[in-house]
Amino acid sequence: MLDLINVSYDTQIPNNVGLSSDKKVLKALEKWHPGYINWWNDLIPQKFQESMVYLRTAVSVDPKGWAKFDYVKMPEYRWGVLLAPQVDGRTIPCGEHKGQPAWQEVPGEYRNLMKRLIVIQGDTEPGSVEQQRFLGLTAPSLYDMRNLFQVNVEEGRHLWAMVYLLQKYFGRDGREEADDMLRRSSGSEEAPRMLGAFNEETPDWLSFFMFTYFTDRDGKMQLESLAQSGFDPLSRTCRFMLTEEAHHMFVGETGVGRTIERTCQVMNENGITDPYDTNKIRDLGVIDLPTIQKKLNLHYTLSLDLFGQEVSTNAANAFNAGIKGRYQENRIDDDHMLTNDTYVVWDMVDGQAVQREVPALTAINMRLRDDYTRDAAGGVGRWNKIIAKAGIEFELKLPHESFNRKIGVFAGHNFDPDGKVVSGAEYDAGLPKWLPTHADGDFIQSLMKPVTEPGKYAGWINPPKVGIDNKPGDFEYVKLHMA
Amino acid sequence: MNQPLKQHLIDPEICIRCYTCEMTCPVGAIQHDDNNVVVDPDSCEFCLDCIPVCPTGSIDEWRVVETPYSLEDQYGWDELPEQAEIGEGADGGAEALDPAIAALLDDAHKGAGGKARAPESAAKPTINMYTIGKPATATVQGNFRLTASGAETDIRLVILNVDGQTFPVLEGQTIGVIPPGTDENGNPHLPRLYSVSSPRDGERPNYGNVSLTVKREEHGVASNFICDLKPGDEVQVTGPFGSTFLMPDDPEARLLMVCTGTGSAPMRAFTQRRARTVGNKSGGMTMFFGARSPEELPYFGPLKKLPESLLKTHMVFSRLPDQPKEYVQDRMMAEEESVAELLADPKTHIYICGLRGMEEGVEKALTNIAESIGTPWAALRDVMRNEGRYHVETY
Numbered sequence: 001m002l003d004l005i006n007v008s009y010d011t012q013i014p015n016n017v018g019l020s021s022d023k024k025v026l027k028a029l030e031k032w033h034p035g036y037i038n039w040w041n042d043l044i045p046q047k048f049q050e051s052m053v054y055l056r057t058a059v060s061v062d063p064k065g066w067a068k069f070d071y072v073k074m075p076e077y078r079w080g081v082l083l084a085p086q087v088d089g090r091t092i093p094c095g096e097h098k099g100q101p102a103w104q105e106v107p108g109e110y111r112n113l114m115k116r117l118i119v120i121q122g123d124t125e126p127g128s129v130e131q132q133r134f135l136g137l138t139a140p141s142l143y144d145m146r147n148l149f150q151v152n153v154e155e156g157r158h159l160w161a162m163v164y165l166l167q168k169y170f171g172r173d174g175r176e177e178a179d180d181m182l183r184r185s186s187g188s189e190e191a192p193r194m195l196g197a198f199n200e201e202t203p204d205w206l207s208f209f210m211f212t213y214f215t216d217r218d219g220k221m222q223l224e225s226l227a228q229s230g231f232d233p234l235s236r237t238c239r240f241m242l243t244e245e246a247h248h249m250f251v252g253e254t255g256v257g258r259t260i261e262r263t264c265q266v267m268n269e270n271g272i273t274d275p276y277d278t279n280k281i282r283d284l285g286v287i288d289l290p291t292i293q294k295k296l297n298l299h300y301t302l303s304l305d306l307f308g309q310e311v312s313t314n315a316a317n318a319f320n321a322g323i324k325g326r327y328q329e330n331r332i333d334d335d336h337m338l339t340n341d342t343y344v345v346w347d348m349v350d351g352q353a354v355q356r357e358v359p360a361l362t363a364i365n366m367r368l369r370d371d372y373t374r375d376a377a378g379g380v381g382r383w384n385k386i387i388a389k390a391g392i393e394f395e396l397k398l399p400h401e402s403f404n405r406k407i408g409v410f411a412g413h414n415f416d417p418d419g420k421v422v423s424g425a426e427y428d429a430g431l432p433k434w435l436p437t438h439a440d441g442d443f444i445q446s447l448m449k450p451v452t453e454p455g456k457y458a459g460w461i462n463p464p465k466v467g468i469d470n471k472p473g474d475f476e477y478v479k480l481h482m483a
Numbered sequence: 484m485n486q487p488l489k490q491h492l493i494d495p496e497i498c499i500r501c502y503t504c505e506m507t508c509p510v511g512a513i514q515h516d517d518n519n520v521v522v523d524p525d526s527c528e529f530c531l532d533c534i535p536v537c538p539t540g541s542i543d544e545w546r547v548v549e550t551p552y553s554l555e556d557q558y559g560w561d562e563l564p565e566q567a568e569i570g571e572g573a574d575g576g577a578e579a580l581d582p583a584i585a586a587l588l589d590d591a592h593k594g595a596g597g598k599a600r601a602p603e604s605a606a607k608p609t610i611n612m613y614t615i616g617k618p619a620t621a622t623v624q625g626n627f628r629l630t631a632s633g634a635e636t637d638i639r640l641v642i643l644n645v646d647g648q649t650f651p652v653l654e655g656q657t658i659g660v661i662p663p664g665t666d667e668n669g670n671p672h673l674p675r676l677y678s679v680s681s682p683r684d685g686e687r688p689n690y691g692n693v694s695l696t697v698k699r700e701e702h703g704v705a706s707n708f709i710c711d712l713k714p715g716d717e718v719q720v721t722g723p724f725g726s727t728f729l730m731p732d733d734p735e736a737r738l739l740m741v742c743t744g745t746g747s748a749p750m751r752a753f754t755q756r757r758a759r760t761v762g763n764k765s766g767g768m769t770m771f772f773g774a775r776s777p778e779e780l781p782y783f784g785p786l787k788k789l790p791e792s793l794l795k796t797h798m799v800f801s802r803l804p805d806q807p808k809e810y811v812q813d814r815m816m817a818e819e820e821s822v823a824e825l826l827a828d829p830k831t832h833i834y835i836c837g838l839r840g841m842e843e844g845v846e847k848a849l850t851n852i853a854e855s856i857g858t859p860w861a862a863l864r865d866v867m868r869n870e871g872r873y874h875v876e877t878y
Contacts, residue, residue: 063507063532064649065689220501243536246501250538253499378500378517385561465497466540 007059007080014080016061017164028167029081032178039182040156041075043129048136049075050481053149054468056247058082058157061240069469071479077153081164083236092230093329094336095322102232106169110321113314114231115170117323119177120194121222122162123184125155127198128211130186135208138448140458144205146468146477147251151212154244161237169233196406197302204444205461206259206287210299213252214376218306220245221327221372228325253379256296258462260383262286264390265462275394282443285459289387289394291444294436296396297417300376301404307369310345310408315364326364327371343367346401348409351421353402373398404435452480487580489611490551491522491529494563497541504533504542519558524551529612531649547580547611579724580611584659587676588725594835594842594875595868596861602731602832602871606683609651610724615674618661618719621645623712624692631778637699638745638781639710640680643718644692650722652693653683654752655729655834655874658722660695662708674721675705678836678876680748682756696748696781728834728874734761737831738768739822741811741845746837747772747781749876753834754794763792766830769821770794773811773841775802812844816851823856826863832872839877 007014011026012033019026041049052071059068061084090102106114129152139145159181166174184191192199197215202208223245227238263286267273272280281288308315318324319338326332334341341360346353360367377398384395400419402410414427417434436444447460455474457463467475493504493513498520505513505520512527513520533542546552546566578588592599601608613619621643629638652658659674666672681694699710712718730738730753740750750770757765774780777800786796797818801808815822825831826849835845846860853860867873 063536066535242506243503246499246503246536247538249501250499254539375500470540470543 007078007082009078013160014059014078014082015164016080016082017168019081022168025164025168028175028178029164032163032167032175032182035179035182036079036156036160037075039126043133044074044152045134045136047481048149049073052479052481054146054471054475054477055150055153056469058240058244061085063243066243074149074153077156079153079157079160081160082157082240083233084239086232086236090232090235092322093228094325095230095320096337097230097322098336100230102230102235104232106231110231110323111170113318113321114234114323115166115173115177117226117318118162118165118170118234119181121219121226122159122166122177122181123194124198124219125159125162126181127184127186127193127195128202128216129155130193131198131200131202131211132208135202135205138205138450139452140205140448140461141451141456141463142454142477142480143457143464143468143475144255144461145452147247147255148208149478151216151248151251154247157244158241161241165233165237195306197306200302203441204448205255206292206295206444207299209252209255209259210295211252212248213256213379214296214299214303215306216245216248216252217376218303218372220249221307221368221375224327225324225329225368228329230322253382254464255461256292256379257383257386258464259287259460260289260292260396261386261390262460262462263289263292264387264392267392268390273392275392285447287444287447287460289392289396290433291436291440293396294434294440296380297399297404298435300398301401303372304369304401305405305407307372308365308407310347310366310369311358311362312365313362316359316361319364320361324364327368346409348413351413353410353415353419353421369401373401399434452478487547487549487611488551488614488617489580489609490524490546490548491527492544492546492552492557492563493520493522494541494544495519495560496562497539499539499541501538503536503538507532507536514554516558519560521554521557523554528648531651545609577610578726579722581614583673584676584721584724588657591876591878592727592874594839594846594877595873596864597868599727599874600869600871601727601729602733602736604731604733604736605729605871606653606732608653608656608723608726608729610656610722610726612650612723613721615661615721618674618721619645619648619650621650621693621718621720623714623716623718625714626710626712629696629781634776634778636744636775636779637710638779639697639699640694640781641697641709641712642681642686642692642694643720644690645720649691650693650720651683652679652723653729654679654756655749656723656725658693658695658720659724660705660709661719661721662705663719666704672704676722676724677709678745678748678752679723680751682752682759684759688759696745696751698745727871728836728876730756731832731871733830734765735830737766737825737828738834739825739831740768740770740772740834740836741815741841742770742835743773743811743837743841745781746835746841746876749836750834751782754789758789758793763790765793767792768794769797769825771797771799771811771814771818773799773801773837776800810844811841812848815845815848819852819855822849822852826853826858827856829870829872831867833867833874835875835877837877842875842877 007016010020055072056067056069057078060066092100163178166178186193187199223238223242227235229235266284266286275289278288338360342357343360343363344355345358345363345366347356380396387394399417402415402419403417405411414422416422451458454476512523579585624644625642627640629640630636657676657678661674662672677695679693680696686692686694697709700706742750777783797814799809799811799814850860853863
């Protein structure tokens with residue numbers, strides 16, 4: 001009998017989808033596999049490929065035993081195809097097909113729309129690994145290095161998950177799309193990744209933490225909405241990915257939090273009370289809070305752009321077709337069809353930002369973005385608690401969603417972080433206070449010195465409160481390969 | 484008075500509000516507001532599904548309380564409250580929270596000659612998850628006679644399924660079985676304690692079951708009830724209990740086990756744990772196991788099949804026809820050299836389990852053997868006990 005809970009290792013590709021009896025898809029995946037391994041091997045510096053990293057590997061979709069921790073060389077990581085267990089009698093949760101049995105095959109009329117969503121989601125996964133490829137060289141500790149690699153291998157697995165769907169359900173087009181995932185490359189001139197935020201550099205660890213906090217959170221929201229899909233294999237895939245994605249949120253939130261905590265601690269130790277005493281704070285080798293605010297402004301606004309246009313017929317179509325739901329669709333108390341509902345969105349009228357009601361169906365993106373902002377604000381509040389606890393007068397905050405936007409109604413307009421329209425000159429004058437400058441970047445870069453002794457941390461960041469897998473403070477999370 | 488109970492909580496300072504636990508919880512016991520993620524003490528069934536999916540470790544927090552913290556309490560927290568002082572030491576090394584059960588275990592462990600401690604590398608035990616007021620219901624999966632059909636002694640392996648209300652029990656811990664009905668005064672029966680004889684991942688790995696090794700005692704209310712159980716029967720259980728008679732997780736540790744009769748239950752659990760994890764690549768285990776005859780020695784057949792590299796077994800019989808009586812202490816003396824070598828090794832952990840009558844003889848043998856290597860036993864025993872390497876459980 002097919003075991004759909006535990007991973008089967010009877011093919012080269014660990015899976016719980018019965019690949020060994022699905023010859024066609026198995027063959028397609030096996031053909032894709034070497035290209036993936038080459039991509040991985042060319043990407044991450046050799047020294048890390050040879051190192052033993054204490055990683056968790058998903059081995060089951062049963063929550064009790066879903067993951068196993070052990071030392072593994074990254075190229076030997078068991079990337080696999082894992083889908084959450086099928087729920088008997090699951091129905092399409094939203095849109096015009098609401099209540100009908102969930103699709104086990106792609107309905108012909110939605111094939112292209114669905115494929116596009118999967119391709120966009122899939123393209124972000126290798127994109128972020130590419131952006132982060134050199135960070136291992138400047139890791140502030142072995143603990144952080146391990147977390148980076150954990151995020152990387154799991155993004156790799158998420159690529160596998162999307163590629164499986166493409167190859168299993170989309171025939172030859174799917175195979176071509178799967179190959180293109182390895183052809184595009186972050187920041188490339190000729191074949192960049194599909195979304196802007198995935199072509200930006202991740203030059204330092206604060207950027208990495210901000211990226212995992214803000215940009216991976218967009219990924220989480222997208223996965224949440226795809227987990228509601230009426231296309232059951234997509235829903236099951238995304239539901240399982242969310243379990244792993246939670247770790248990425250964790251790396252971001254605690255990474256920024258530990259950075260803030262260290263800054264506050266060093267300020268207190270040296271009797272600095274003014275958080276804007278930037279030079280003095282920087283001279284002590286920690287990142288001043290205003291600079292952290294600027295990084296936050298940048299990454300939050302870049303991530304807002306990932307949600308697309310505030311009013312979107314594509315999003316309406318995807319919802320109405322039951323391909324994509326809303327965040328926690330099953331917990332929303334409405335008709336799940338949005339036939340007569342409205343939703344408040346931003347718009348620009350005569351150069352001013354105004355809020356207006358539109359049919360809720362067209363505002364699906366906006367709603368997800370609002371849920372995202374609420375989710376993201378929670379962590380900012382917890383960072384502020386760290387600052388308050390240290391007795392320093394400073395509060396981080398999310399900038400207004402009109403600030404620094406390239407997509408949506410605010411694109412092309414000059415807003416300050418409070419959401420006030422400003423002139424071009426005011427905007428230019430304000431920018432160095434609002435977004436990280438080159439000098440800020442150079443300063444942060446100057447702190448990025450690797451620390452590779454177990455239990456030791458770079459001076460700009462505090463150790464975590466709890467180890468991974470309950471390991472003690474001096475645990476050797478990465479056994480570095482010494483060439 | 485309320486029995487203290489163990490409450491599942493989430494550390495708001497560590498939690499990142501990803502709500503993965505909430506999505507995973509099969510009974511909807513986890514919920515959140517804009518501030519915190521909390522566990523409803525009335526609906527949490529301790530299935531522990533939420534623990535491995537948590538990315539932060541914030542979910543694995545427990546407090547022993549007399550009155551559970553309400554949802555409102557938990558929503559209002561910025562940080563987790565400290566463990567309140569309840570009884571003596573509450574979770575801090577107590578074997579059990581119910582005074583009666585704690586007293587029983589203290590009595591069982593007193594042969595060690597001082598305060599028992601867990602081995603340094605032992606896994607952290609959970610205690611008092613289920614109490615008389617809130618027992619778990621287990622279903623009997625099997626009941627097998629371990630002694631030969633003609634033998635006087637009736638010892639049984641009883642497998643209980645606690646699937647769905649996971650029972651995180653470690654080898655060496657005990658659980659309570661509540662016999663149905665009332666005693667002569669019309670009060671409900673109190674639970675009787677039994678060592679589990681299965682390793683932590685279950686009698687069958689990951690099947691959420693646990694096994695007991697139970698001897699039928701004449702007029703014994705609980706033992707007759709258990710020995711007569713049939714597959715499908717339901718049993719009320721409490722526990723787990725015990726926080727010192729545990730095995731070291733360190734694979735290099737060497738185990739010297741001395742037992743009689745059903746005292747073999749924890750030893751079987753230890754052995755299976757090792758067999759399933761480190762196998763033969765360990766510091767090794769030696770067992771002196773006494774019974775009247777092979778027919779009355781539980782697990783006689785399976786024990787003979789184990790490789791010596793995993794477990795070296797000395798089976799000792801006191802009622803063989805035409806043979807002088809031999810007790811475990813006699814065989815230990817006969818094996819003086821190998822036992823002495825174990826005593827001298829700081830990696831050795833000793834476990835003694837069985838009827839109280841065996842204590843004196845075993846103690847005497849250990850005294851002689853320790854002296855043969857020039858070590859006073861009383862001093863060595865105290866050192867070993869303080870280091871969590873000497874454990875006695877007798878009844």
